[in-house]
Amino acid sequence: MIYDILIIGGGVTGTAVARELSRYQLSIALLEKEAELAFGVSKSNSGIVHPGTQNPPDSLKGRLCVRGNKLLRGLSREIGVYFKQVGELIIITTAADLPRLQKLLSDGRKLGVRGLRIVDRKWLAKNEPNLSSAVPYALYAPTAGIISPYRLVYDLAENAAANGVEIFTDQLVTGVKKGRGFIVETTRRKFEARFMVNAAGLYADEVAALYGAADFKITPRKGEEYLLDKKRENLTRHIIFPLPTDKGKGMLVIKTSDGNPMIGPTAEDIEDKTDLSTTAEGFRKVTDSVREMAPCLDTRDIIAYFAGLRPVSGADFIIRAETALPGIVTVAGIQSPGLTASPAIAEYVVRLLRKAGLNLRRKKHFQKYRPATSHLFASSVRRIRGLLERDPSYGDIVCRCELVSAREIREAVRRGARTMDGVKFRTRAQAGRCHGGFCTTRIMKIIAEELKLPLTAVTKKGAGSELVTGDRRAPV
Amino acid sequence: MRRYELVIVGGGPAGLAAAIAAADRGARNILLLERDQYLGGILNQCIHPGFGLQYFREELTGPEYAARFIAELPKYPQIEISRRSFAVKVTARKEITYLKPGCCETIKAGAVIMATGCRERTREMIHIPGDRPAGVFSAGLAQKLLNIEGLLPGKEVVIIGSGDIGLIMARRLTLEGARVKAVLEIQEKSAGLTRNVVQCLEDFNIPLYLRHQVLKISGRGRVAGVTVLNMQENKTFELACDTVLVSVGLLPERDIFADLSGLPGLFVCGNADKVYDLVDNVTRDSKKTGFLAVEYLRSKNAE
């Protein structure tokens, strides 16, 4: 079969493009090299829906960020993903920096960021009591929000699939040839399509090189993040930023959609696109600089940490139709605020495809809505009783730290989870204090049962990350 | 709302001893909530001997020790056992909400005993940097994988921390054909019982490195190795392995009643109260807690 469009990359960019295109009468396939979607940059970030400040007023990413912030509100309702507006504060530690804050304010206004204003010590003392009293002023951006980055990807993908998009995982794209349209080779098979979108994140340069567009290079910039116990949910009321530098937005106190505060990220240019290790140095940098903003930080509250890699290529996003190869759109250098901008990037990509000759006819029966996934941890006792009537196994608790039932885990697998990490991202099981100490074996069994795999084939995050090395019950 | 004189949360050795003691002292209706489908708590995965030397004056395995108490239960019709029942909330009015398949119920208790056991400290709590591959387990999880599920967690193993569970797992994994390359301990002496150091490490020629700190865990898919600092000589070296067990201590599991400390009529026993080395002492102390709960109920009735 010849698809109208192939999308390479199942991160937030690729899935947002897929969902946007699924409004139209088109045959679409999305290819992802990992065992599951959202296993690239989109799984390890700060989860902030940025208001659009901290971007130059003439930048593409600034424009798309402001637009994305607006679109995500409606989109999150449509596809049933939790979004919360919490507001952010960009702080200064000396009044001498006030002009820089005013510059951010006027840049932000030029971009159309709503509600920006500078607040003083008195306002801060009342509205952000845990903030260091050494902060004289801050820029307040009320439209900043939080979202679960991986659940956004999964819910976009699920809604896209409900509207006909075919999703293929474990498909590393290794070659692109010109046929009547394009012939895309993966490690498993060939796909043919008339149009193509490269949304390959860190590897967008390598995928572009496959079709001869080797004029840019992506350098990973590592960001380490440290999650705190939910008990500290109220460490701060807003997301707290220092003044941005050329290296990025600096180290923040972040609120996450699951309630755990998070601190970070660092910003370190590295070579290796697979290096997601955290370091003792990163730990020190993050905790030292956050302590300056929130002196009550206690490192004993840290329950998890990870690193993500920003796909950096110059200062701005690269989103372009390849003029030498009509039919291909390249989406590269999608560093922060790529998560926020994703729905706006999707609109922009669709416009480029239309210009390149793609015929867009709306579907009569586009399914705009996706029912929200039920999570016990977010349900009242009354709602839990309702769920139990629907399915008794909502009462069969597997993960005790985060209150996740067997039913939720089974459902996650039925909705596409293939690995322990995939179950964790979708349900939060194993994401709490004990890190799977109690629930790992139960989750392994549910995955094995649902996917009809032997327990020895259950992985943490895809082939090569098998959890156990042998089954002693097997007959010798 | 159903009412019970006494509700016990947790059916490990602590909860079992408290329930039986309270019944012996005259408590007339007791509900014991256990999250698992089996009673016995963590003892079910402790298939090695060494339990009961003090309490029963004989050497039993963990499941045998638990079975002694479970076998008593039919004599106590006043103890109602609810398995697969997870307590999610306890309020200051001693109302307890629990979930079990098909059911979410809130009950009212005259007195409550929390016997929820403990959980293990994790790699994250001691901030070991590096990669986050498959093959990093807490020692108790490795014990469960092997002893309950029959799954071998790995072949070439390094154990971080020399707590008792780590020592016992060093021997257990060796008996299953895995190679335990080292037990690394940051302190000057082992955190475990001397008998475990001798019987689990020395008897099997497993090296224990004292004053050694793990600086990094490496590996992309599965664990590939650890970087270790010899603190005495200030030298680092690499150890290749496919599995890391973390055995760096236990923490009482008190989250669901953390805000209620000091509440009259709320009692805590076993590992939820403090971390015990020996289960015999858990039984001894938890029986006392059962008695105390009955005394509390009597004094309240007298009022």
Ligand SMILES: Cc1cc2nc3c(=O)[nH]c(=O)nc-3n(C[C@H](O)[C@H](O)[C@H](O)COP(=O)(O)OP(=O)(O)OC[C@H]3O[C@@H](n4cnc5c(N)ncnc54)[C@H](O)[C@@H]3O)c2cc1C
């Ligand atoms: C530390 C950190 C913090 C951040 N914080 C924020 C924030 O708070 N707010 C915000 O808006 N943004 C934030 N970002 C940015 C945001 O995470 C990214 O912009 C966004 O996730 C990029 O998504 P993507 O889909 O383009 O890339 P990815 O998620 O990497 O998706 C690309 C996909 O393509 C796949 N792929 C690659 N090569 C191939 C191939 N050859 N064949 C098949 N598949 C392939 C990859 O496996 C991957 O899944 C942050 C980033 C980092 C690193």
Ligand SMILES: Cc1cc2nc3c(=O)[nH]c(=O)nc-3n(C[C@H](O)[C@H](O)[C@H](O)COP(=O)(O)OP(=O)(O)OC[C@H]3O[C@@H](n4cnc5c(N)ncnc54)[C@H](O)[C@@H]3O)c2cc1C
């Ligand atoms: C991994 C591990 C290995 C050990 N090995 C040994 C050993 O070899 N030798 C030794 O002497 N001691 C050992 N110990 C110490 C041992 O735990 C104690 O001696 C004893 O088991 C503690 O009894 P307990 O009843 O307090 O806790 P547990 O045995 O842990 O029992 C607690 C019970 O409470 C249940 N529970 C918890 N929360 C809830 C809730 N909210 N609702 C309902 N039920 C709940 C749990 O499912 C569990 O069954 C070990 C401990 C651990 C953690």
